Amino acid sequence: MRTVLTVDDSASIRQVVANLLTNAGYRVVEAANGAEGLKQLQAGGVNLVVTDLNMPVMDGLTFIREARKLPTGKGIPILFLSTESDAVKKQQAKEAGATGWIVKPFQNDQFLAVVGKVLR
Amino acid sequence: MSGSLPDPAETYRQEAAELLDMLEQSLLDLDHRPDDRDLVDTAFRALHTIKGSGAMFGFDSVAAFTHEFETAFDRVRAGLAPCSRALVAAALRARDHIRGLIEAPDATDPAVGDTILSALHAAVSDDAAAPAPALPPTAPESASASPRTWRICFRPGPDALVNGTNPLLMLEELRGLGRARVTALLDRVPPLDAIDPESCYLGWEVMLETAAPRSAIEEVFLFILDDAAVRIEPPSDDTAAQAEPGPAAAIAATPDLAEAEPPSVVPPLRPGRSDPDIGRVGGSLRVQAERLDALMDRVGELVICQARLHQLAGAGADPGLTAVAEEIGRLVSELRDTTMGIRMVPIGSLFTRFRRLLHDLSRDLGKPVELVTSGEETELDKTMIERMADPLVHLIRNAVDHGLEAPDAREAAGKPRAGGIRLVARHAGAEVLVTVADDGRGLDAERIRAKAVENGLIAADARLTEPEIHQLIFHPGFSTAREISAISGRGVGMDVVKRTIEALRGSIEVTSRPGHGTEVTLRLPLTLAIIEGLLVRVGRGIYAIPLSAVEECVELPPDEASRGGFSLLSIRGALVPFLRLRELLRTGTAPDPYQKVVIIAAGEHRVGLVVDQILGSHQTVIKSLSRLHADVKTFSGATILGDGTVALILDVAQLLEIGQAEEERGRAKLREAA
Numbered sequence: 001m002r003t004v005l006t007v008d009d010s011a012s013i014r015q016v017v018a019n020l021l022t023n024a025g026y027r028v029v030e031a032a033n034g035a036e037g038l039k040q041l042q043a044g045g046v047n048l049v050v051t052d053l054n055m056p057v058m059d060g061l062t063f064i065r066e067a068r069k070l071p072t073g074k075g076i077p078i079l080f081l082s083t084e085s086d087a088v089k090k091q092q093a094k095e096a097g098a099t100g101w102i103v104k105p106f107q108n109d110q111f112l113a114v115v116g117k118v119l120r
Numbered sequence: 121m122s123g124s125l126p127d128p129a130e131t132y133r134q135e136a137a138e139l140l141d142m143l144e145q146s147l148l149d150l151d152h153r154p155d156d157r158d159l160v161d162t163a164f165r166a167l168h169t170i171k172g173s174g175a176m177f178g179f180d181s182v183a184a185f186t187h188e189f190e191t192a193f194d195r196v197r198a199g200l201a202p203c204s205r206a207l208v209a210a211a212l213r214a215r216d217h218i219r220g221l222i223e224a225p226d227a228t229d230p231a232v233g234d235t236i237l238s239a240l241h242a243a244v245s246d247d248a249a250a251p252a253p254a255l256p257p258t259a260p261e262s263a264s265a266s267p268r269t270w271r272i273c274f275r276p277g278p279d280a281l282v283n284g285t286n287p288l289l290m291l292e293e294l295r296g297l298g299r300a301r302v303t304a305l306l307d308r309v310p311p312l313d314a315i316d317p318e319s320c321y322l323g324w325e326v327m328l329e330t331a332a333p334r335s336a337i338e339e340v341f342l343f344i345l346d347d348a349a350v351r352i353e354p355p356s357d358d359t360a361a362q363a364e365p366g367p368a369a370a371i372a373a374t375p376d377l378a379e380a381e382p383p384s385v386v387p388p389l390r391p392g393r394s395d396p397d398i399g400r401v402g403g404s405l406r407v408q409a410e411r412l413d414a415l416m417d418r419v420g421e422l423v424i425c426q427a428r429l430h431q432l433a434g435a436g437a438d439p440g441l442t443a444v445a446e447e448i449g450r451l452v453s454e455l456r457d458t459t460m461g462i463r464m465v466p467i468g469s470l471f472t473r474f475r476r477l478l479h480d481l482s483r484d485l486g487k488p489v490e491l492v493t494s495g496e497e498t499e500l501d502k503t504m505i506e507r508m509a510d511p512l513v514h515l516i517r518n519a520v521d522h523g524l525e526a527p528d529a530r531e532a533a534g535k536p537r538a539g540g541i542r543l544v545a546r547h548a549g550a551e552v553l554v555t556v557a558d559d560g561r562g563l564d565a566e567r568i569r570a571k572a573v574e575n576g577l578i579a580a581d582a583r584l585t586e587p588e589i590h591q592l593i594f595h596p597g598f599s600t601a602r603e604i605s606a607i608s609g610r611g612v613g614m615d616v617v618k619r620t621i622e623a624l625r626g627s628i629e630v631t632s633r634p635g636h637g638t639e640v641t642l643r644l645p646l647t648l649a650i651i652e653g654l655l656v657r658v659g660r661g662i663y664a665i666p667l668s669a670v671e672e673c674v675e676l677p678p679d680e681a682s683r684g685g686f687s688l689l690s691i692r693g694a695l696v697p698f699l700r701l702r703e704l705l706r707t708g709t710a711p712d713p714y715q716k717v718v719i720i721a722a723g724e725h726r727v728g729l730v731v732d733q734i735l736g737s738h739q740t741v742i743k744s745l746s747r748l749h750a751d752v753k754t755f756s757g758a759t760i761l762g763d764g765t766v767a768l769i770l771d772v773a774q775l776l777e778i779g780q781a782e783e784e785r786g787r788a789k790l791r792e793a794a
Binding site: 009012019068074075098106 | 128131132135162164165168169171172173175176177183187279281282283284285286289292293318342343
């Protein structure tokens with residue numbers, strides 16, 4: 001079973017993402033910020049990361065940059081959640097090493113389609 | 121994940137309340153410390169989350185309002201506007217408004233919201249912050265039902281793989297859209313030692329035949345579309361796009377080529393392409409033989425030059441040069457084969473000449489003769505055929521004159537009155553065997569021996585084996601015919617035959633059974649000019665061994681390596697004598713720790729040659745040795761290597777002979793010891 005790590009300081013977003021992915025047959029692990037996310041990632045076994053960019057303690061960009069330095073973080077898809085207006089953020093996130101993004105707000109099927117696009 | 125999940129909307133409300141408190145706290149602090157970046161960031165993050173989550177849980181009015189709020193505040197965060205008191209005041213009001221929108225959406229007045237937003241925007245600048253550009257709208261496509269061919273060039277950046285982009289999935293997705301022909305673009309792949317295994321050097325070009333609109337193709341590359349990593353060329357005009365011989369065609373052709381013929385550096389010599397039209401003076405072109413010789417000469421020089429290029433390319437690390445060198449290597453070897461093919465003539469043309477000869481011989485000697493030929497289609501270099509003609513005439517004359525008995529004697533011996541002469545040609549590896557056989561009386565060993573003693577060729581008490589006695593007929597000045605006839609027996613025949621054949625790098629063997637006949641076999645190389653050679657190193661010298669004679673290469677067992685002199689090697693049960701070329705060539709250097717044995721063979725004889733190192737195969741352009749070296753036995757010629765040095769070509773026939781002699785001596789010693 002594929003494991004998805006969702007990193008978000010918002011518990012509600014984590015919950016929605018978790019519900020969605022669990023129902024679609026993924027295993028989900030959660031982290032409330034980048035630092036926690038790195039710990040989860042370091043533990044290994046994560047196939048996909050969905051992360052927010054605005055987070056306390058360690059923001060999303062730093063998290064992505066650090067994640068790409070981990071052996072367990074290299075090569076796996078990292079998606080970030082972004083609002084449509086974040087064109088600059090998108091570019092920054094991609095430069096940090098993100099694979100793609102999911103535009104907030106999202107429809108369930110859109111979300112799963114993007115996940116399916118990078119993880120098969 | 122627990123079984124019963126709380127209502128996300130309720131979770132959001134709680135979360136939003138916390139965030140709004142945080143926002144309020146930050147704003148109040150900002151009133152005192154307007155330059156504190158951390159406070160700005162915290163406030164911004166709170167707004168961002170409220171907006172993002174709000175939209176997801178159906179709090180659209182919250183999301184819309186917060187979006188505006190956020191846009192205005194973003195200017196402060198970006199340093200474009202100061203965090204003024206007016207802003208803080210407006211922001212606090214905005215915060216209260218959001219709270220109202222979440223907790224009692226029906227009780228809030230949108231007009232109030234608008235006023236607050238105006239105040240906010242006014243506080244950050246004269247102009248409201250322009251909303252960031254949205255995703256470029258996908259071009260509307262008229263959904264054409266008929267499939268069209270798109271050309272998609274896709275070059276992910278070097279860090280694409282680390283960043284989780286999976287090109288394979290994208291190509292699969294493209295294949296899902298229609299018929300896709302995918303070609304990998306390899307031009308950015310560096311030499312092996314410069315490759316970073318985590319980097320992506322490949323690109324792909326896809327010719328996609330699909331009815332799907334452009335947006336569907338763009339969807340595939342969603343995340344990398346704006347990185348200039350993807351170029352999607354629309355089908356300008358279907359036929360034009362198809363016929364365009366762009367790089368796609370050229371690149372696409374390359375793997376096919378590679379499949380058809382893997383780029384081997386030195387493909388083996390392909391002997392005797394039988395094209396029945398070549399050589400027949402008829403539906404073909406007559407060319408002066410000298411021109412063909414000149415062409416062959418140039419090809420020979422080209423082969424040497426190519427060897428140099430190959431060496432240069434191998435020494436450097438330039439993949440472009442290597443590719444060109446391999447291409448040229450392939451072309452040169454094809455050119456070599458083609459040129460040799462032009463020079464190949466079926467031996468049948470020679471055989472027909474002998475019909476007339478036999479007819480005349482038969483009439484003059486009063487011996488009816490029946491000629492049987494086979495292998496007329498066997499092809500040989502034209503020069504070779506021309507030079508073979510005279511020796512063959514000698515052999516046939518000898519066979520009829522000396523070999524065949526008179527008709528009455530044949531009848532008495534229970535043979536048909538007509539004598540049988542067989543002319544047979546056939547391929548054996550890179551050699552051609554031509555046999556002249558008769559069913560006559562066979563060689564008279566006693567008479568040959570007596571004659572040899574009489575002529576002082578051997579001592580009267582010499583102990584010779586039957587094959588050795590047979591060999592005496594090739595000795596200069598040997599003739600056994602009692603009376604000198606006009607046909608043969610002048611004693612100038614067989615030795616000349618032998619010399620001529622050896623000059624062609626061939627060998628001659630005679631076998632005979634008394635009463636049953638004699639068989640003379642000429643063993644000739646296919647061509648005089650270029651052979652495939654195995655390069656070996658002995659001491660400091662490099663030598664070439666004709667590859668056609670090489671049977672296999674094995675390692676010299678360590679216990680044999682330390683011993684000297686004659687030895688036998690067990691190769692799959694058979695004992696093979698071996699020669700230490702180091703001793704034979706007197707290299708005077710220390711032997712390599714792991715010496716190799718090259719097993720060479722001709723006919724049934726096998727000999728191992730101990731060398732220091734096997735270097736590999738080499739297209740050997742044969743240069744003959746000068747007249748000064750005419751007596752050199754061990755070498756049959758020389759060749760020029762890629763680096764310009766000269767390698768001597770080992771004479772296989774001679775080495776086999778030496779090997780045989782060594783073996784005899786060794787066996788004799790063993791017998792003595794026993």
